[in-house]
Amino acid sequence: MNNWNFFREAVKNFRSTGAIARASPVLIKRLISAIPSHVPLNVVELGPGEGCITRALLQRLHPESRLTAFEINPAFVRRLQLNQDPRLQVLPIGADRLTDHLAEGSVDFVVSSLPLSMIDQPVKGRIIGQSRRVLKPGGQYLQYQYALQDYGLLKDSFPNVSVSFTLANLPPAFVYSCSLGLL
Numbered sequence: 001m002n003n004w005n006f007f008r009e010a011v012k013n014f015r016s017t018g019a020i021a022r023a024s025p026v027l028i029k030r031l032i033s034a035i036p037s038h039v040p041l042n043v044v045e046l047g048p049g050e051g052c053i054t055r056a057l058l059q060r061l062h063p064e065s066r067l068t069a070f071e072i073n074p075a076f077v078r079r080l081q082l083n084q085d086p087r088l089q090v091l092p093i094g095a096d097r098l099t100d101h102l103a104e105g106s107v108d109f110v111v112s113s114l115p116l117s118m119i120d121q122p123v124k125g126r127i128i129g130q131s132r133r134v135l136k137p138g139g140q141y142l143q144y145q146y147a148l149q150d151y152g153l154l155k156d157s158f159p160n161v162s163v164s165f166t167l168a169n170l171p172p173a174f175v176y177s178c179s180l181g182l183l
């Protein structure tokens, strides 16, 4: 799926997609650069879309890692399922059902490009709460956003939150890195 097809899908489903273009390579690098390549990890991706971050994660992750992706748009799910990498499992369900599929304290990284500002408060609360619960004590929740609107929610949910910013995306984006601070 090229950028034009992503744009068409985004216009058709603007409320759930919340973007007009895919994440740029610079933004993707910034988002996932803390994830180590040399050890097997259990990684979750929320809102993979057509898979630009998924592909970068699969390139980066250790051969024995697992990547579980939650995506609600059927067109994006069909596209993601073309990927034959045995490490990837694509679940065509909402990110608020994380704990139906992942045990508490079992995940090293949750990588999210969900449009948090466009998701209803109760659903968003469940997504962040469940992300927290599935993370290992030393795990991290990584998220990019176009505004700081949900900084408060993340700060209330995770003891450690750091934010960086990149102009190299359309539009420019903030990258959150959140951890439980238990290790």
Ligand SMILES: C[S@@+](CC[C@H](N)C(=O)[O-])C[C@H]1O[C@@H](n2cnc3c(N)ncnc32)[C@H](O)[C@@H]1O
Pocket: 016, 017, 018, 019, 021, 022, 023, 046, 047, 048, 049, 050, 051, 052, 053, 070, 071, 072, 073, 076, 093, 094, 095, 096, 113, 114, 115
């Ligand atoms: C901004 S797009 C991100 C696409 C791609 N990962 C990127 O960064 O360019 C947000 C994605 O989140 C998906 N999404 C929105 N709400 C969701 C939810 N509750 N659960 C899972 N996916 C969701 C949308 O369908 C869309 O694919």
